[in-house]
């Protein structure tokens with residue numbers, strides 16, 4: 269398991285000091301995926317670098333299986349760091365080496381015998397479903413396959429923690445699914461503690477057991493994904509709601525994304541909203557889930573452009589609303605999550 273306590277990172281000193289991580293605490297148990305989400309600049313990359321000690325934290329601790337990495341001297345740190353395997357956004361494979369040679373790299377550094385190394389590489393490539401690609405170079409592999417080779421390489425030294433830093437960013441949906449399903453398998457089969465650093469809400473919903481929201485270097489909200497999704501008061505839960513493509517608005521309408529902000533949203537809120545605004549309200553798309561008499565979810569509605577009192581009317585009904593900035597034809601997938609994280613609490 270990995271435990272992070274009061275982790276703080278300050279760059280520079282004096283008046284130009286920048287506090288990028290500010291007292292971050294979390295723990296990831298064996299066989300658990302913990303996701304860290306946050307808007308651009310929230311401190312995700314810095315956190316990743318502090319976790320595998322590529323950067324020394326200014327204060328606080330990172331403890332893996334009872335060993336406090338942040339206290340070790342450089343020489344001891346190198347060995348202890350093997351407990352954490354890292355997969356980066358672009359798998360950073362050596363372009364002139366084959367998949368097998370890339371996976372073998374950490375083993376070569378460690379000086380294992382060629383026979384041992386070859387056996388381990390074969391086992392790892394099989395684990396990630398790429399035995400048949402062992403002799404291929406990175407340019408002959410898809411983005412998802414390259415990431416899976418990167419994961420095999422990260423596992424070479426049998427780490428107990430896997431740090432996936434934006435490991436699916438830039439991948440197409442199918443490759444993303446294959447990488448995420450591999451991460452779940454590794455969690456379940458090897459009991460890895462996985463830290464998934466991402467800005468992709470779909471990845472979190474599909475893969476993580478728990479999630480934390482990093483905002484300006486602080487973990488402002490965290491909890492089990494399933495519980496957050498069902499908590500109407502949770503800003504992170506609302507940001508995690510899947511937002512699917514919706515119908516186009518009528519001419520003269522402005523598109524609003526509406527999310528449940530309280531457990532007491534009346535079932536006939538559309539009708540009431542229309543009455544309060546004295547205007548037609550178009551329902552363009554919705555996904556609502558009820559549980560124990562309360563609902564959570566989202567709706568996309570078309571409202572007359574220029575309606576001033578929309579926010580107040582929505583708030584009075586226990587809803588949160590935000591006008592959509594993008595053209596309505598564009599798919600709305602994940603946009604609410606990203607916007608919510610950028611804007612903080614919704």
Ligand SMILES: Nc1ncnc2c1ncn2[C@@H]1O[C@H](COP(=O)(O)OP(=O)(O)OP(=O)(O)O)[C@@H](O)[C@H]1O
Nearest residue numbers: 279280286288306307308309310311312313314315
């Ligand atoms: N070496 C540094 N010196 C000063 N400030 C830094 C340094 N490295 C990062 N920062 C600042 O720390 C903040 C967080 O950066 P970081 O790259 O960790 O964010 P992020 O959440 O990973 O963003 P993104 O999603 O855009 O990659 C930013 O404001 C950045 O400018």
